[in-house]
Structure formats: C-alpha cells, structure tokens
Amino acid sequence: MSDDHYPRFSDDEMNRRHALARGLMDSEGLDALLLYGFGGTNRSAQANMFWLSAYRDFNQAYLIFPKGGDASLFVGLYNHLHNAKVQAIFSDVRHGAYGNPEKMADQLDALAIGAGRIGLVGINPRFKNLIPFEHMDYLKERFPEADWMDVSAKFRDLRIVKSAEEIEWIREGARLSDLTMTACEEFARPGIPEIELAGRMAAAFRVEGGEQQTHFVTATPMVDPHTPLPWQNPRQRKLEAGDILLTEISAAYFGYAGQGLRPLPLAAG
Incomplete structure (x- = not known):
C-alpha cells in the first residue's frame, strides 16, 4: 500500500509495461500512442489507460504516451482531477474539458507530433470501439498530415500475459x-x-x-x-x-x- 493509501504496482512492473508500449511504437514506427477510455462497465473500458497510468476515470479520458518525453493524462470531468493527480503515476494530469479534445490536441502540437505517425488505442478491438467519431473527425481536420494507425489489438496483446x-x-x-x-x-x-x-x-x-x-x-x-x-x-x-x-x-x-x-x-x- 502506498503513502496515499491506494494499492500500487511496483516501479519495476510499471517500467516493464512502459517498455512494452515503447517496443510496440518501435515496431510500428510510431511517434506516440493516443489512448482513449470511457467508464464502461464499472470502468472496465479504462483498462488500457490504467495499465500505463495507474488511473481509471469514471468518464472519458485520453492519455498521450510519446515515444520520447513525458506522458500526459486528460480526464473528462474537472471534479475528478484532484483524485486523478493522486492516483496517476504521471505528473502531467489535466482536465481535458468538454466537447472536442482541444486541450489534448494542443499537447500533440506541443510535442511536435501533429504531423507524425500516431497509434490509436481504443477501448476494445473485439467490438471495434476506437474513439468517438466526432473526436476523430476533429483530430483529422486539425492534423491533416498525421498518419493515424489503429493499434488497439496489438496493445491488447501486450496485456494478455500477466505478470506475477x-x-x-x-x-x-x-x-x-x-x-x-x-x-x-x-x-x-x-x-x-x-x-x-x-x-x-x-x-x-x-x-x-x-x-x-x-x-x-x-x-x-x-x-x-x-x-x-x-x-x-x-x-x-x-x-x-x-x-x-x-x-x-x-x-x-x-x-x-x-x-x-x-x-x-x-x-x-
């Protein structure tokens, strides 16, 4: 149990996961992973997000996990932000606002990867749940040179074999x-x-x-x-x-x- 009274995986375990995610980026030639999660059945639709960040949101959330540099987590509701900052292992945790994911897109710009190759990790590849249509439409319009690639199934495969x-x-x-x-x-x-x-x-x-x-x-x-x-x-x-x-x-x-x-x-x- 951690000092904040939440159970935690070890640093070695989280580093193992991050290394696997970066290995996926290397193999697919990606500049970043963009993960989307929603509350789903008792937050089960946040499993991918949780695997990398140690945080599960009750609403929608985005996680930018770049090949180099720090990750950024954007939570859907402002009143969930304080708890997210305590639970997430990343230091950059923000309110993502409502409507189109403009703040998340601003961070893609700040990382200078808006024209890069970005791997999308949705909720469940079995049901083809990627990210909301309106959000994808917005991102394609804002970043017309970006190469978007659905890697949800390949990311799921990273999680299938469980650690001790x-x-x-x-x-x-x-x-x-x-x-x-x-x-x-x-x-x-x-x-x-x-x-x-x-x-x-x-x-x-x-x-x-x-x-x-x-x-x-x-x-x-x-x-x-x-x-x-x-x-x-x-x-x-x-x-x-x-x-x-x-x-x-x-x-x-x-x-x-x-x-x-x-x-x-x-x-x-």
Whole structure:
C-alpha cells in the first residue's frame, strides 16, 4: 500500500509495461500512442489507460504516451482531477474539458507530433470501439498530415500475459468473488427480494476493498423457468421455495476480477 493509501504496482512492473508500449511504437514506427477510455462497465473500458497510468476515470479520458518525453493524462470531468493527480503515476494530469479534445490536441502540437505517425488505442478491438467519431473527425481536420494507425489489438496483446504482480491482484479478485458467493448462500432464502440479496452480496466484497464488476442475480421457478441465464438487473421479486437462483459474479481488486457463474437451488417446501 502506498503513502496515499491506494494499492500500487511496483516501479519495476510499471517500467516493464512502459517498455512494452515503447517496443510496440518501435515496431510500428510510431511517434506516440493516443489512448482513449470511457467508464464502461464499472470502468472496465479504462483498462488500457490504467495499465500505463495507474488511473481509471469514471468518464472519458485520453492519455498521450510519446515515444520520447513525458506522458500526459486528460480526464473528462474537472471534479475528478484532484483524485486523478493522486492516483496517476504521471505528473502531467489535466482536465481535458468538454466537447472536442482541444486541450489534448494542443499537447500533440506541443510535442511536435501533429504531423507524425500516431497509434490509436481504443477501448476494445473485439467490438471495434476506437474513439468517438466526432473526436476523430476533429483530430483529422486539425492534423491533416498525421498518419493515424489503429493499434488497439496489438496493445491488447501486450496485456494478455500477466505478470506475477498482476496474478496476485487477480487472486485477490477471486477471493473477493468467493466472499460474494458465500454471502449469496447465507442470505438466499425464500422471501428476500432479488435486489436486497444483490445488495447483501455486494456488501461482502465492498467492506474488504473490492469493486463491483459483474453482479447478475436472477431467480426463476425450477418447474417453469423463464430464463436460462442471470439477468443484468435484479428485480423486486421475492425468492420462493422451488426457485433456482442464477448468478454471474465478478468482484474486482482495482480492476482485476475473479468470476463465478453458479446456480443455487432453493428447496421446495
């Protein structure tokens, strides 16, 4: 735990990641990486940003990671700026303002790479989430000589093989997920609403420092089931004897989650 009371990866671990990112820039002939992140499902769409900066924003954010020189982080909301400055490992952390990313573009100008080759790292290459259309339109108009290259998939590949430190965080996420399922077994009784059960399950990991990643809880009668899968939004429906409780639970330790998909039968009366 650091002096600011947030868990931290070691300097060696962060340097390892930065070296991998610069290796990607070397192999692709890039002058900089431009990363975009959004809140997504409990900030999961900030994973790339977090991997380099140790900060996950609740709104949109940009990170300029140049081949040479210091990185710059631009957060979406001004009232998040102070916390971002504490958590991020980079010293240049600013409010990115609203609308088009003008302040971020100003920094590209300051780095003299507005006519260079810039690698774009979006949210998830599987779904082709790059950066907002309006922002890309603005950047292309402002920097007509820039060569933009989507390297989201190649950047994702850098993150696939986890380090020993990351595996320890995943283990903690798995422990927190197990606590959640233990609470489910304790409180899942006929008469409790799904929404209350979900809240009691969430309390099990929150008091231990965990974060909610996926928290799906749905009950359905075993004699006449209406769904084969847990729903994303728990209801006010009360559990009944003879139900099967369907769950998909991922509690996370600062973005590193375990996961469990478990059915739990409630004995018929």
